[in-house]
Amino acid sequence: MNNEFSLGIDFGSNAVRLMMVNISNGEEVAQVAQLYTGGEDGVFYDPSDVNVARQSPGSYLEAMVAAMQLLKNQRELSDFNWYNIKGIGIDATGSTPIPVDEQNRPLASYEKFKDNLNAKAWMWKDHTSESEAAAITRLARKIRPDYLKFCGGTYFSEWFWAKMLHCAHVDSEVFDAAFTWVEFSDYIPAVLTGVNNARKIQRNICAAGHKGLYNESWGGYPDSEFLGQLHPGLAIVRETLPHRSKGVDQSAGDLCEEWARKLGLAAGIPVAMGALDAHVGAIGAGVNNHILVKIIGTSSCDIAVTDSHSLELPGISGIVKDSVIPGFTGIEGGQSAVGDIFRWFVVELLQRDERYHGELIEQGNELKPGQSGLMALDWNNGNRNVLFDTNLSGLILGQSLKTRDFEVYRALIEATAFGAKRIIDQLKSGNVSIERIICTGGIPHKNRLFMQVYADVLDVPVYMAQSSETVALGAAMIGAWVYLKKKDPGIEIFQLQEKFCKINEQVYHPVPENVQIYKQLYEIYLTLHDAFGTQGRGTHLFSVMKELLKIKRMKR
């Protein structure tokens, strides 16, 4: 048992990361990362259109092989028997659809398409497909309103069908040459399990459900009539997709001979179904009923699970049965900008370098809630949840002639915390209660002010995942899970989490007097949120500045 290991393969935005864990004790044995090649850090941009972001599918595979070589070159592993790796788990960014031919070969590998960005992988952050997303939302509202019930009421430009439709509109040569389109997180398992018939590619429920309008209640993917009205070609793609998607508890197949050789692993070990990176990260961080995992970096991704299956949560990006942990409904929300807002303030506005965060954190930490008299809205990059509106912008109010930079910095942190609370309130309104937060990502370990403000605003203890790479860890856990399930089909992911998911000893607890003031401040935030973010609500702004001044002048 001590000789059984699992390999997590985490395909991020610019690099692939491998993590090897000891299945018996959850120990992270080794990890390596390898950048993708081509473009800028693996991303191909179009100088004439800032919305374009594509990647080379070939570079994904090359980077994976190179990373495996890096792992094998680690001195500590020189004696390691690679046949002790018993399972592989995979995650990838998404929605990152890749056009492939009937043999599951990416069109990007064709000589005639080698310089055509449309034949490459359409990276999650590609924003070319806004008008197509709007068309999908419009048509759904008209003839399939149910389709919008679980994606916040709006289909988003970053998602599967919008990108495909955009390709159909702008590049019929590529679109017509594609037999089907496959999500990055399905492409890799298909490759590793030797699928060379694109009809046989299995689709993971996480990407399908959160990005592809897949839902069992309407029979899987959107129907051909709906897709055909958007573009006849989409109805044809629909026919190439399986009726059922699968969760990460299932194997996509066994590692094929060819890839076993390339990676130097044993052929025949199970390769788990893939999933989106954030969702796998939530597993690695310890998501469970009543626990919200917040992955906080430039933006935030909030992942929760619930055993309730009849949820309606308007304004929440994604609600998909089995998407995170099979058997549970997975919920995905998030904020369009978190760390990006702090970075904006320090680097773009103050023209300081990143080290200045430290000073602002120190000074901001000396302030009491409300003492600055400031209030901000966290909308510099629009609002993803719950307003689902990119046509919004930032706001700071309450400035005097003495307002200092660290006061604004703290107000911006508070604004993101209030935005986070607004999402949690929405979950509560759908009877999904949150009793604890586990944070992971780039910000939490660097910013104690951030963590304490979140504990005080959200009024729950805020924990940090100990692992610095919860996504790769989650992938490794999934690899272990599909292996262990072969022997013990009833094993649950929670049993693995107990072993694998360690929590940092630094826990942030709510401070009662701060909680009290933040309750008042949150009401003011909501007033602004509704006034600027909704139509027909929020008419009581006269009191906003006055209440903030009153709180500012309170004796403490």
Add this chain to the structure above:
Amino acid sequence: MNNEFSLGIDFGSNAVRLMMVNISNGEEVAQVAQLYTGGEDGVFYDPSDVNVARQSPGSYLEAMVAAMQLLKNQRELSDFNWYNIKGIGIDATGSTPIPVDEQNRPLASYEKFKDNLNAKAWMWKDHTSESEAAAITRLARKIRPDYLKFCGGTYFSEWFWAKMLHCAHVDSEVFDAAFTWVEFSDYIPAVLTGVNNARKIQRNICAAGHKGLYNESWGGYPDSEFLGQLHPGLAIVRETLPHRSKGVDQSAGDLCEEWARKLGLAAGIPVAMGALDAHVGAIGAGVNNHILVKIIGTSSCDIAVTDSHSLELPGISGIVKDSVIPGFTGIEGGQSAVGDIFRWFVVELLQRDERYHGELIEQGNELKPGQSGLMALDWNNGNRNVLFDTNLSGLILGQSLKTRDFEVYRALIEATAFGAKRIIDQLKSGNVSIERIICTGGIPHKNRLFMQVYADVLDVPVYMAQSSETVALGAAMIGAWVYLKKKDPGIEIFQLQEKFCKINEQVYHPVPENVQIYKQLYEIYLTLHDAFGTQGRGTHLFSVMKELLKIKRMKR
């Protein structure tokens, strides 16, 4: 005639400035300034109360004598015959009431009061008397609503009666020892003309009307019943005040022997009635019908005159017949912070030194109106006109993740311009139309971006007074005027302005395409202004961010 000169004596916040002009051609012959002594730059603060700001009346006189000596020491004037000075004009800050005894001796000169701040001059920026001002407003609303008609609807804590009432509340020893209280701008003419009976002190209509609720329509100062209800002592002070105030076209008397000796001037030359500094500055800048003089420094003071005498301009600080130019109604408005907001942004927020303004002006000048997508409210120090509300604060909205400092800087300038337009709109609503702006003060010569934005937002040509010291110049003009009137009673101040008031050749004209966009932006400003600044108006905020983004994204 070439040998006739006038002396302007301008008592500012921290220094007295003397300006000598040639009456025949308006030439500024010489000027000097001398700081007041004591406290910090002549101001006594109270470490236990940030609202206190007092000055020593004795230091005013000492500084005036020292300044005269400086003037006489100027090499170019070594041969000057000081008997050629034919008239003296005086202005001072205000409301700056000074408690004096029956012989017009400041209580501050008494040994027993020498360390008592309440016995000193209560400087205009002393803010100790907020609750007393509120009490005056309340009582006036109840029993004398007319009293509030010409002061924006609210009596202000910086003004005459509020300060006196505060003294009555906190220091009855000083209050009881005072025979009367005299405005700084009346104290100096009284001293120079040898008034040693406090009953004989003449009161200038500018300070009395703008700060002391003096109005002919209700018989001068507020009546004893009203004042007595506030405090019996105020009714007693009321009895020491003359029934009629006088304008700057009138002589306060002749220079007395004692002060002629101290200053080395001819006894018997006329000393004009005093006035408040900003109002005298407006004369020096060239105020006239349809011309608004804006004195722009840390805050703004807007002065206009109109030949209409039945004005109602709610929200405008002061409307007083004869206060600026006798025969006209003087109008005083202004913004609580202008240069102070730019300074706040550069020095407090960005932590740069004052030189950084130059860079921000350069870069901000490259932007087109609306291009940044930003909108600000100019309320970091509250709003003086037209909301008359100190419980307001700053606001900036429209930030993206790329918003830069120079964009915010320009938005702050625009906010002050919109605030200025709101005041001008209020004047228009009372049929006082403005066709040209003349700027003076610290900002205009230093900030061309500011000037062009004002021309574009206000849609009128914006001029700069050539003189860097329009207040001292105005005082000298008044000194010349009372002298010339002795020979030619019909002479008008406008005749002197033609000679004395020179305009800088740099004129800022509105650019039509900018005017067009600023009209749209001003509507958005008003939406925010009314939403946060008034009760029951301004309910349409949903569109604010969206319209700004639309304007930002416009093809140019």
